[in-house]
Amino acid sequence: MAHAHKLEIFRGLVKFKSVTQKIWGVLIFLTIITAIEVVLGIYKESLPAVFMSQVLGMKLLNWIFIILTIVKAYYITWDFMHMRDETKGLRRAVVWITIFLIAYLVFILLQEAGYIFDVYDKGYIKRDF
Amino acid sequence: MSTAVAEGKTWDGGNQPLKAxxxxxxxxxxxxxxxxxxxxxxxxxxxxxxxxxxxxxxxxxxxxxxxxxxxxxxxxxxxxxxxxxxxxxxxxxxxxxxxxxxxxxxxxxxxxxxxxxxxxxxxxxxxxxxxxxxxDYGAVQTKGGNILQFVDTEGHRVALRDIAVVDGHSQRVQHERKNGLWFVSEGTLPPYTMEQVIHGFEANKNILVRTQILNEEGKKTVLTRAESLKQLKENGKLAVEGANLHVNEYGSPLxxxxxxxxxxxxxxxxxxxxxxxxxxxxxxxxxxxxxxxxxxxxxxxxxxxxxxxxxxxxxxxxxxxx
Known part of the structure; x- marks a missing residue:
């Protein structure tokens, strides 16, 4: 790549001296996130009740998992796939389109699934005889 | 530079706006x-x-x-x-x-x-x-396609192989082309028949049935002994071990x-x-x-x-x- 690499993450909070150093830094960050996910996953049962409260149709814990996953996806794309160093045009063409289409698809399918669950649940249609 | 010249530079090709x-x-x-x-x-x-x-x-x-x-x-x-x-x-x-x-x-x-x-x-x-x-533990599939698993009174899982009573006489042999009709084939037989499972369940007094349904705390519902027996006898259809595209001992085949x-x-x-x-x-x-x-x-x-x-x-x- 001809153009220079950007060596800072967290909006300039952490600045690395070289590309190699940045790669190891991002690895440490991703490992910490994965470790948090695994610990939360294993000790699911003994977590405080707050984690199990319903937020926007899903448990708070599940939202935490999904947000941590998106954070991981961001750093894989931005630093491992070098999206940070690409032009704004390429970055937006790839990221915005993908995120919009996925969000749209997920919203529609989950909405419909919730409706079908209600139809079974209220006994309008029986599936288990 | 006039706009015409600038446009010429932008649109005449040889330009790499994405620099990739x-x-x-x-x-x-x-x-x-x-x-x-x-x-x-x-x-x-x-x-x-x-x-x-x-x-x-x-x-x-x-x-x-x-x-x-x-x-x-x-x-x-x-x-x-x-x-x-x-x-x-x-x-x-x-x-x-x-x-x-x-x-x-x-x-x-x-x-x-x-x-x-x-x-x-x-x-x-x-x-x-x-x-x-x-x-892992095996389970029973119901007529409605649901899964019944087995637990002891403390809620620990119990394996199908530990309760099913197997007597040599009732064992059916899998039909194969070489020993039966050459134009008919049969899939693998379930590990145990329903009679063996029910028989074993009746013999083990401390075993209960656990259904797929999640309760308020997100745990699977455990039935009482009487309900368990009733479910097994009325709805139990097939003993299942493991998972494939048709059956799944862990729950929904999906x-x-x-x-x-x-x-x-x-x-x-x-x-x-x-x-x-x-x-x-x-x-x-x-x-x-x-x-x-x-x-x-x-x-x-x-x-x-x-x-x-x-x-x-x-x-x-x-x-x-x-």
Whole structure:
């Protein structure tokens, strides 16, 4: 790549001296996130009740998992796939389109699934005889 | 400069607004389309899960094994797999970086490590599949296609093989072409007949049936002894061990279907990624990119490899965590 690499993450909070150093830094960050996910996953049962409260149709814990996953996806794309160093045009063409289409698809399918669950649940249609 | 001249410069070609080579841009667009394919699968998984939100299997009870160790270790092995894949992503990006410095020895070394990481991951996935197919405790499938599992009075799981009473006389032999009608074939017989299971259940007084339905605390509902017996006798249809595309001892068969399909599709990506990495590795060793004075091919295959890692991050969340 001809153009220079950007060596800072967290909006300039952490600045690395070289590309190699940045790669190891991002690895440490991703490992910490994965470790948090695994610990939360294993000790699911003994977590405080707050984690199990319903937020926007899903448990708070599940939202935490999904947000941590998106954070991981961001750093894989931005630093491992070098999206940070690409032009704004390429970055937006790839990221915005993908995120919009996925969000749209997920919203529609989950909405419909919730409706079908209600139809079974209220006994309008029986599936288990 | 007049507007006409500026427009001429912008639109007359030879301009690179995205400052990326053709190959890299096409790799990005392939990744976009592949990302949409995967999200289609995962969204379909979400659809089925939300449809059966009150009876979906609990992943922590399904994936609990580690190779060479006995016992109950949910999440540990799949966390290890995730780490292996992230690690091989790191060696890949180090190879790309070494390529920018035209350092052939380092690119070779890091590409080699990436291939090894990929192979460990694919192997682990094969093991994960084998464990899932083989099954754990076994269960009974009802006429409505639901699953009844067995627990003792303290709520610990009890295996089908520990309760079913097998007497040699009632054993049916699987029909094969060589010993019966040559034009009729029969699938594998269930491990136990319903009579053997019910007989064994009646003999073990401290065993209860656990249904698929999740209660308020997100745990599976355990029936009383009388209800358990009634359910088994009235609805029990088939003893099931392990999982395949038709039956699944852990719960809804859809869970197994999606597990095989999505992790299989991802595993296929990892496998083809390993093959491509090996090809690039040999090109590096042979000095193809050294002569070309550009290691961009490593960068392109790197994009694909990181994408495979990226997908796994989501598969990990939606199959094992959420």
């Amino acid at each position: 080579s053709y190959g890299k841009m096409m790799m990005w667009f392939f990744i976009v389309s592949d990302a949409l394919t995967f999200s289609g699968f995962l969204a379909a998984y979400g659809f089925s899960r939300f449809k059966f939100i009150d009876s979906w299997p609990i992943a922590d009870e399904v994936f609990t094994h580690i190779p060479f160790f006995h016992g109950n270790y949910p999440m540990i092995y799949v966390a290890f797999m995730t780490f292996v894949l992230i690690m091989s992503s790191v060696t890949m990006v180090l190879a790309v970086d070494a390529g920018h410095h035209l350092n052939k020895a380092k690119v070779t070394f890091y590409m080699f490590l990436t291939v090894i990481g990929g192979l460990i991951f694919v192997g682990s996935q094969a093991w994960e599949w084998a464990t899932f197919i083989k099954g 869970f197994a279907d999606f597990f095989f399909f999505i992790t299989g599709f991802h595993g296929f990506h990892v496998f083809s990624g390993v093959i491509i990495n090996i090809i690039i590795f040999f090109n590096v060793v042979l000095g193809t990119y050294e002569r070309r004075k550009s290691y961009e091919m490593v960068e392109k295959v790197g994009l694909y490899w990181h994408f495979v890692d990226l997908v796994w991050v989501f598969v990990f969340t939606f199959f094992y965590l959420v």
